[in-house]
Amino acid sequence: MITSVLVANRGEIACRIFRTCRELGIRTVAVHSDADANALHARVADAAVRLPGAAPAETYLRGDLIVKAALASGADAVHPGYGFLSENADFARAVIDAGLLWIGPPPEAIEAMASKTRAKQLLGLTPLQDVTEADLPVLVKAAAGGGGRGMRIVRRLQDLDAELAAARAEALAAFGDDEVFVEPYIEAGRHVEVQVLADTHGTVWALGTRDCSLQRRHQKVIEEAPAPGLKLELTESLHETAVRAARAVGYTGAGTVEFLVADDKAHFLEMNTRLQVEHPVTEAIFDIDLVALQLRVAEGHTLEADPPRARGHAIEARLYAEDPSQDWAPQTGTLHRLTAPEGIRLDTGYTDGDEIGVHYDPMLAKLIAHAPTRAEAIRKLAGALQRTTLHGPTTNRDLLVRSLRHKEFTTARMDTGFYDRHLGELTEPAPDPYVPLAAALSDAHTRSRFGAWRNVPSQPQSKRYAMAGEEYEAQYWQTREGLRAEGVRVVHADAGLVVLEIEGVQRKFEIACYGDQLYVGNTALTALPRFPTPTTEHAPGSLLAPMPGTVVRVAEGLAVGAPVRAGEPLVWLEAMKMQHQISAPTTGTLTALHAALGQQVQVGTLLAVVTATP
Structure with a gap:
């Protein structure tokens, strides 16, 4: 019986595993780098152990230090989460050799599937060897790990060597293994996967399908279950292949078999011998807890002969600290506030006031919606994302909302090239012209309380703001009857709320300030000085x-x-x-x-x- 679990990971997945452990009465142990000393996963665990190391991301790749931490903390089991060492057979062996329970598949199964090249060979498939012009375009992929790291599309033969080098460097930094391989790149395929769960007594469940076609840089952005629009014969074939792959390596625990589907044909991609980021959508439709089931399997319990029945549809959206309009550039800074509406599952490794740094993946959180139908799940998640309060670095939230409402997605005609085709239209700025006015009125109310200025009734006051890369000017009057602005009626204005009546309709604008940062709803503004300070000009080029x-x-x-x-x-x-x-x-x-x-x-x-x- 497991009594104490150390999670060899950080952030969202560590917090998610700890949640199930607490519900089951299991003690939790976190490990953390120096950069994560005050991270949420380290704070919520019952115990936390520092992993010494100069490079924060590499710290979580030190299996020897993690095993020592487990022994020192009194943990009797180790859960690897996803990423880092989750698919490292040597780490699994080290955990087992130390007398600890490994919450994952046998090291031999990890070894057989952790290398995508060996996994393909196991199913009778082989990567490309000598790439020619006829093979283009091709995809360079890391043999170990996933998450888009160590992955490059090559469309010109002269770029192959450089992309191979870049992929190797990225793979080594992320997984400690620089092996890469090359395979044909299918331009308009759908990324479909099957969740499997196997016990130590020979039972293997195929828990439906997931569609993860909306990706940027080969990393998933929106995932759903079940994969929509698949023919019954194809779905059954995917299930059969997934179960066959699991049985072929004596698999136990949770895993995922991934495919690229094009023209109603499935092409095997890989088997991930771990829990996936998108596992919540499977949990939602099957009404299960995959982490709890992982723990039960590790303890030797038997699964039922047949898996539960799926009900409804679930969709997950990943919130990233990045700017999609600027080539997905990652963003850093303080996450001032993150709250989601009720009825939506929010999985995150951050809380209000946390710093988003440069050392780790930019994912802030996952929002998951479950509903009776796909259309209802889409509507529910898109609406929840709009109502989620998110104050901090620039994120992909608006992109997610627009993606969910895009006709290609709502009609289930999307593929992995979705953002290649539609990124421009999905990131087109759509500023609300009343936001700067609301900010100015709130500021005017705050300053007028202290009698800091007087207004000349015939001349409007003016405030300038930067919003979405553009400058905006807001004008208003402060009269004996209160604040007034052209074209609207000011119903209410204070430091936290402005209500404007626009063509007979009242609109509310919530205001929040964090030092010199201002948010109207979820729109970030910067107040511009009346007399701007000259900025450094860089030479052309x-x-x-x-x-x-x-x-x-x-x-x-x-x-x-x-x-x-x-x-x-x-x-x-x-x-x-x-x-x-x-x-x-x-x-x-x-x-x-x-x-x-x-x-x-x-x-x-x-x-x-x-x-x-x-």
Whole structure:
């Protein structure tokens, strides 16, 4: 009987596992890097153990330190979560050899499936060996791990070597294994997967299908269960293949078999020998707790002969701290507030006031909606996302809402190229013109309480704000009867709420301030000074860091005076476990190079300057 579980992970998945453990009366133990000393998962656990290490992300790859932490804390079982060491057979063996219970499949099963190349061979499939023009486009993938790390699309043969190198570096940083392979890239396929659960007595459940086709950088954004629109014969075939793969390696516990579906044919991708990020949608339709079932299987309990029946439809959306309109650039800063409406499941590893740094994946939270039908689940989740209070770094929340309401998604005609086709329209700014006015009226009310200024009735007061990259001016009058603005009636205005009547309809604008940051609803504004401070101007052709991160690579042989082509990669930054290449903005000559290997940079740091060819 398990009495104490150490979770060899962090963030959202650690908090989610701890939740089930608490419900079952099991003591919880967290591990944390120095950067995570005050992280939510370390705070909510019954005990926490520091993992020493210079690089925060690499700390969670130190299996020896995690085993020592489990023994020192009195844990009798280890749950790996997802990512990091969750699919590392050597770590599983180390846990078992230390006399601890491993909440996962046997090391031999992990070993057989952890390498995507070996998994394909097990099912009679082989990766591409010598890539030619006829094979293009191809996909470079990390043999270990997932989550989009170590994955690159190659459309030109001359780019293959560079993309292989980048994929290896990313895979090594994320999984401690730089093995990669190449396979054909299917442009318009759907990503469909089957959740399996197996006990130690020979029972294997296929718990329906999930569709995870909406992806950016090969990492899932929206997932749902069941996968809509699949023919019954195809669904049964997917289930049979998934069960066959699990039985072939003597699998136990929770796992996922992934496929790419195109033209009603399924192409095997991989088997993930762990719990998936998107497991909540399966839990919702089957009314089960997969973590609790993992614990039961690890204790040796037997599953029922048949799995429960699925009911309804569930959809999950991942909230990322990133700007989709800026090539998905990760964002950092303080998460001031995150609350979701009732009736929606919110899984997160953050709470109000936490800092979003550069060391880990940018996912902030997952919102999950369950309803009797797919259409109702879509409506429920889109509405909940709109009503979720989210004050902090820029996120993909608006993109998620628009994606859920896009006709291609609502009619289940999406595929993995969805964002390649629609990102522009989905990120088109749609500013509310009344938001700056509401901010200005709230500010006017606050200042007028202290008698800080007097207004000339014939002249309006004016406030300027930056919103969504643009500047806006709001004008109003302060009269003896109160605040007034052109074209609207000011019903109410105070520091936290402004109510405007616009063409007979009253609208409410909630106001929140955090130091110099202002939010009207979920829209972030920056008050602009009346007399702006001159800003530093960079020369044309300057390459500025689009995000905070670390310089992990500079193009080989790059030096001042070298000729460069427009679009040529010059510098690579690593942020939130992903590499981002910074390319030459124009064809010309490199006239300055400030980026240095290992350098920590902030947004706007000057990396290099390319002077255009006359």
